[in-house]
Amino acid sequence: DTAVSQTPKYLVTQMGNDKSIKCEQNLGHDTMYWYKQDSKKFLKIMFSYNNKELIINETVPNRFSPKSPDKAHLNLHINSLELGDSAVYFCASSQDLTAIRSGNTIYFGEGSWLTVV
């Protein structure tokens, strides 16, 4: 019954590897996001998709590539992992873009703890 679920929850991998984090929401929302949280808890938006279309792509390295096969899923693929990619990655969703402007809630997944060694 989890509204926004992401897998894996924990991921330890070596530098240079390629990894993916999957996200699914069962809320019927149109808009999904990826956020990165650093060790100081700062949350930074990475990407946002609305109805499977990319609408926000902040200054994120090209090694990060989101994929949205349908509006309930937004996966994050990371190539050539670097030490600085170690962080917690949160998937989130909201009803739609209009809802964001009128104050609707964003629902977060539980996070994926990525450690690059």
Place this chain on the structure above:
Amino acid sequence: GNSVTQMEGPVTLSEEAFLTINCTYTATGYPSLFWYVQYPGEGLQLLLKATKADDKGSNKGFEATYRKETTSFHLEKGSVQVSDSAVYFCALSGSGGSYIPTFGRGTSLIVHP
């Protein structure tokens, strides 16, 4: 652009103490304001929100009032519990046509028995 400024933590209190976590914002127009809470090992969840000036959001004993004149949305609770220990994020959305919700840096709260 939009921004949210929160007081730096950690805030350390004894159980039953009064809590205030300050939050001020910069935005155009009339954004909606939120407090999210992140318990250890979990994602963020909405604590309370206010969508227009002078509205008060409240939940689980926490409350915050949307003050447009001071561009503030301070979080308060009259008597904290150990279980309130978490990181609290102030956020805004819906300002200037932006689709990106803006979060503050988070304030860690530690409550001792």
